Amino acid sequence: AQTVTQSQPEMSVQEAETVTLSCTYDTSESDYYLFWYKQPPSRQMILVIRQEAYKQQNATENRFSVNFQKAAKSFSLKISDSQLGDAAMYFCAYRSGDTNAGKSTFGDGTTLTVKP
Amino acid sequence: KAGVTQTPRYLIKTRGQQVTLSCSPISGHRSVSWYQQTPGQGLQFLFEYFSETQRNKGNFPGRFSGRQFSNSRSEMNVSTLELGDSALYLCASSSGQLSYEQYFGPGTRLTVT
Numbered sequence: 001a002q003t004v005t006q007s008q009p010e011m012s013v014q015e016a017e018t019v020t021l022s023c024t025y026d027t028s029e030s031d032y033y034l035f036w037y038k039q040p041p042s043r044q045m046i047l048v049i050r051q052e053a054y055k056q057q058n059a060t061e062n063r064f065s066v067n068f069q070k071a072a073k074s075f076s077l078k079i080s081d082s083q084l085g086d087a088a089m090y091f092c093a094y095r096s097g098d099t100n101a102g103k104s105t106f107g108d109g110t111t112l113t114v115k116p
Numbered sequence: 117k118a119g120v121t122q123t124p125r126y127l128i129k130t131r132g133q134q135v136t137l138s139c140s141p142i143s144g145h146r147s148v149s150w151y152q153q154t155p156g157q158g159l160q161f162l163f164e165y166f167s168e169t170q171r172n173k174g175n176f177p178g179r180f181s182g183r184q185f186s187n188s189r190s191e192m193n194v195s196t197l198e199l200g201d202s203a204l205y206l207c208a209s210s211s212g213q214l215s216y217e218q219y220f221g222p223g224t225r226l227t228v229t
Contacts, residue, residue: 033216035217035218037220042222043204043222043223044220044221044222044223045206045208045220046220047217047218047219050217091159095216103149103161103164103172103174104149104161104208104216104218105161106151106158106159107158108158109158109159
């Protein structure tokens with residue numbers, strides 16, 4: 001079974017600074033997808049960024065980028081120029097590329113605080 | 117496109133009762149997944165439906181069941197409610213294609229007393 005570990009329960013960052021959230025996963029599969037989701041206090045979970053395991057290039061979405069290290073099974077999220085609206089719980093998630101095994105496994109989350 | 121909608125948003129039930137939660141996915145999406153979110157257990161996968169068929173199932177007792185209709189709307193049912201079933205129940209839809217991007221609804225907050 002796949003596992004996802006987020007070792008930082010809480011992180012804080014100063015507004016306009018950069019922060020990196022860590023995520024490691026364990027799998028024996030070669031075809032899979034990794035995601036970062038954001039859950040603000042209003043509770044609506046929002047997709048932040050996606051990475052396909054077969055792609056070597058790290059995904060980037062505006063101020064959000066990932067550092068995907070497949071051999072190390074590491075998938076960290078970097079938030080640049082942090083804004084107050086980035087404050088939320090962030091979840092790392094794994095999804096198998098096998099349709100019939102395709103449940104998403106989530107980490108326990110990292111609560112990010114942004115200080116003005 | 118309208119987002120994922122879940123009804124009701126809040127629910128209070130008594131132990132032993134049953135409850136039905138509803139989820140309407142994004143138009144055109146054929147996959148609906150259900151998750152239970154609690155402070156102690158985090159996000160746990162319940163089941164996924166694709167084209168009216170249960171495609172994947174998590175490790176929950178048989179009291180938790182679901183179904184999907186031809187219009188892709190999905191319902192989740194919990195029978196014989198227990199205090200431990202108090203949680204935020206999240207529904208997520210996706211196109212069912214390989215990208216597997218999921219779009220979440222606002223959730224239903226279930227409180228069992």
